[in-house]
Amino acid sequence: MNRLETEFLGVKFKNPLVGASGTYGYGEDYKDYYPVDLIGGISSKGVTFNPKPGNSGIRLQETPSGLLNSIGLENPGIHEFVKHELKDMTNLGPRIFVNLGSNTLDEYLKSAEILNDYEFDFIELNISCPNVKEGGMAFGIKCESSEMITRKIKEISKHKIVVKLSPNAENIVENALAVEEGGADGISLVNTFLGMAIDLDKRKPVFDNVYAGLSGPAIKPIALRMVHQVAHAVDIPVMAIGGVAGYRDVLEFIMAGAKLVQVGTYNFMNPYGVKEILEDLEKYLEKNNTTIKDIYKII
Numbered sequence: 001m002n003r004l005e006t007e008f009l010g011v012k013f014k015n016p017l018v019g020a021s022g023t024y025g026y027g028e029d030y031k032d033y034y035p036v037d038l039i040g041g042i043s044s045k046g047v048t049f050n051p052k053p054g055n056s057g058i059r060l061q062e063t064p065s066g067l068l069n070s071i072g073l074e075n076p077g078i079h080e081f082v083k084h085e086l087k088d089m090t091n092l093g094p095r096i097f098v099n100l101g102s103n104t105l106d107e108y109l110k111s112a113e114i115l116n117d118y119e120f121d122f123i124e125l126n127i128s129c130p131n132v133k134e135g136g137m138a139f140g141i142k143c144e145s146s147e148m149i150t151r152k153i154k155e156i157s158k159h160k161i162v163v164k165l166s167p168n169a170e171n172i173v174e175n176a177l178a179v180e181e182g183g184a185d186g187i188s189l190v191n192t193f194l195g196m197a198i199d200l201d202k203r204k205p206v207f208d209n210v211y212a213g214l215s216g217p218a219i220k221p222i223a224l225r226m227v228h229q230v231a232h233a234v235d236i237p238v239m240a241i242g243g244v245a246g247y248r249d250v251l252e253f254i255m256a257g258a259k260l261v262q263v264g265t266y267n268f269m270n271p272y273g274v275k276e277i278l279e280d281l282e283k284y285l286e287k288n289n290t291t292i293k294d295i296y297k298i299i
Contacts, residue, residue, distance in 0.1 A: 009160050049107035058206055097162065098124065105152060127165070146163070147182040150184050154182065167193050172229065189242075239259060239260040
């Protein structure tokens, strides 16, 4: 009996853990610590139509119980990704989410069309990217643009679309309902919160872009609240992200209404984290004579 088994959009997962985009590479990064096929799924490093060099200057800074990042979606571009990384990912064993980002609608659509020629499980649509043609505001801030980008992608993509919501949206529940209306098959949340750090010696922001994304245990209570609100407002499945640092966090997210739970910053804190969380989950479920499916959305 596999107490950890679950399903998401009709696809079976051996367990609910997914390596979060930007923290798990293309799946090979942790093979020296445990067999990568232990994990239920992997969300790829964010990929865009054109290659991106990433942001200049400092990219990471630790905070109390968290991490600020200003990576800037550094990636080789969609053509190199499908030629090299995607094939390797699909041979690893876990379910695959391709995390797709862009700064223009046109490039989102061109990337989605290219991905139509390849077999994998899901597109995780990152709508937190700034829309350069609309003054730089992220696609996922307003409900109208969230619904629009979801609908346009769904019209041309053959893959299941899981829309990754920004916690910086004007209203996270209304935003979730908007992407559901746009045809999203599922939702993942939350992306990083907008934060800032100041270098007191230089008397200037630490990051060249001034603001950066905050992740890690510090955001978990807020992420849990948002996951609970969204999971009880929509009729499509939810994948939780935000501050997981142990098996208890995973259980809380599942009880709150998440079908799957991503592990992100904790991978940097403890490269054995996924393996240890799975071991602890198995012990908890056996001790309580229950399963992941039994405790889903009980809160």
